[in-house]
Amino acid sequence: MFHYIFGPVPSRRLGRSLGVNVVPLKYCNFNCIYCQLGRTRYMINDLRMFYPPRDIIRELGVATRIRNYDYLTFIGDGEPTLYAGLGELIQWARNNQDKPLAILTNGAKLIDENVRTWLSELDVVKVSTDAGNERTFRLINRPHREITFDKFIEGIEKFRDIFNGQIWTEIMLVRGVNDNEDSAEHIGNALGRYRPDRVYLMVPTRPPAEPWVMPPTSEALITFAKVLSKYVNSDRIFIIDYIERGEFHIDKNDPVNSLLGILRIQPMTVEQVMDVIRRNNLDMAILDYVRKFTKEVMFNGIKYLVYSSE
Numbered sequence: 001m002f003h004y005i006f007g008p009v010p011s012r013r014l015g016r017s018l019g020v021n022v023v024p025l026k027y028c029n030f031n032c033i034y035c036q037l038g039r040t041r042y043m044i045n046d047l048r049m050f051y052p053p054r055d056i057i058r059e060l061g062v063a064t065r066i067r068n069y070d071y072l073t074f075i076g077d078g079e080p081t082l083y084a085g086l087g088e089l090i091q092w093a094r095n096n097q098d099k100p101l102a103i104l105t106n107g108a109k110l111i112d113e114n115v116r117t118w119l120s121e122l123d124v125v126k127v128s129t130d131a132g133n134e135r136t137f138r139l140i141n142r143p144h145r146e147i148t149f150d151k152f153i154e155g156i157e158k159f160r161d162i163f164n165g166q167i168w169t170e171i172m173l174v175r176g177v178n179d180n181e182d183s184a185e186h187i188g189n190a191l192g193r194y195r196p197d198r199v200y201l202m203v204p205t206r207p208p209a210e211p212w213v214m215p216p217t218s219e220a221l222i223t224f225a226k227v228l229s230k231y232v233n234s235d236r237i238f239i240i241d242y243i244e245r246g247e248f249h250i251d252k253n254d255p256v257n258s259l260l261g262i263l264r265i266q267p268m269t270v271e272q273v274m275d276v277i278r279r280n281n282l283d284m285a286i287l288d289y290v291r292k293f294t295k296e297v298m299f300n301g302i303k304y305l306v307y308s309s310e
């Protein structure tokens with residue numbers, strides 16, 4: 001059984017993504033209103049050695065041999081660049097397996113030169129740009145008090161200067177918060193500063209930290225994309241407004257823990273969990289067991305199972 005590795009899971013951007021979870025729930029330097037992991041419990045902005053790197057490397061050695069995946073992706077139950085052992089893991093992955101490497105980060109630690117050096121070894125660095133000014137940044141991302149909007153973008157700009165791989169950015173659009181035309185203009189300006197290779201316009205599809213968060217209307221989404229295309233070539237803009245389809249990989253010898261490993265990092269619909277059980281010819285009683293560690297949350301008319309450590 002793996003503690004740090006999960007999947008591969010179908011990713012809306014990375015195909016079959018084998019995840020490496022390097023941060024416990026929920027240490028982050030942001031507290032995004034739409035976060036699918038709930039509100040940030042430990043708001044920190046310093047790097048911590050959450051786990052011994054050798055323990056994660058031991059699992060990586062096995063998982064990268066026996067799992068079939070398109071990307072090895074560093075992620076956290078919070079912000080992965082807060083893990084002080086990340087550089088060592090990236091180096092190991094670069095030297096010991098041949099699939100492309102990605103990280104899903106908010107990007108705020110790119111202001112730190114060490115973090116820039118570590119991440120420069122990756123193939124894809126996915127950052128977030130949900131806001132184009134300080135006010136909206138504080139409303140939607142609610143960052144650590146040390147982080148300002150300008151410093152945040154400056155970190156990504158500096159990284160762009162040294163990085164040969166792809167920078168992708170995600171813009172999570174929340175109705176009434178950052179989905180208007182003004183916001184699209186401001187974000188467009190911010191993107192102009194670091195020139196992302198791809199821009200993903202996302203809408204909340206899983207239960208958010210704040211229950212009032214709603215996806216934008218289709219009209220607002222299209223208008224936003226049109227405004228943004230003044231700043232970024234439209235063939236680099238992708239709209240992702242659906243839930244992942246595709247297969248979640250679980251370990252048949254330890255199905256409950258594999259499922260919980262995925263649920264710790266992302267809520268799944270009840271349908272998705274049942275589909276995994278059916279496809280692997282497992283006992284439906286597993287669903288009852290999984291329910292003991294999750295709570296049911298309705299979002300946008302769909303029932304989700306959300307990991308709950310309480």
Ligand code: SF4
Nearest residue numbers: 028030031032035106
């Ligand atoms: S969405 Fe990411 S950056 Fe935002 S609070 Fe959640 S874990 Fe942190």
